[in-house]
Amino acid sequence: MHINYTKYTHGDIVYLKTDPDQKPRMVxxxxxxxxxxAYYELAAGADSSYHFEIEMSDTKDDNLILGI
Known part of the structure; x- marks a missing residue:
């Protein structure tokens, strides 16, 4: 038997580390x-996209919003 663990699960709110708008996205x-x-499908409103776990964070990066 093989068990895999993911950092995020269905319904979690995450942010893309490279998104300058830091829009919240749902897994x-x-x-x-x-x-x-792990490869995730994320939804932001009516749009969805696919990302690897390394691209995501569970906290918003306010520095990106400010352009820092």
Whole structure:
């Protein structure tokens, strides 16, 4: 038996580390790729996109909003 752990799960609110607007996004699905790498589908309003866990944070980076 093999168990995989993910940092985020369905319904969690996350932010993309490179998004200058720091829009909140909700985790709506995820899958485990070969090697145990988590790949997430995130929704922001009617838009959705796919990202790896390394691109995401559970805290907003206010410095990006300010352009710092």
């Amino acid at each position: 709506i699905s995820f899958s485990i790729r070969p090697g145990g790498v």
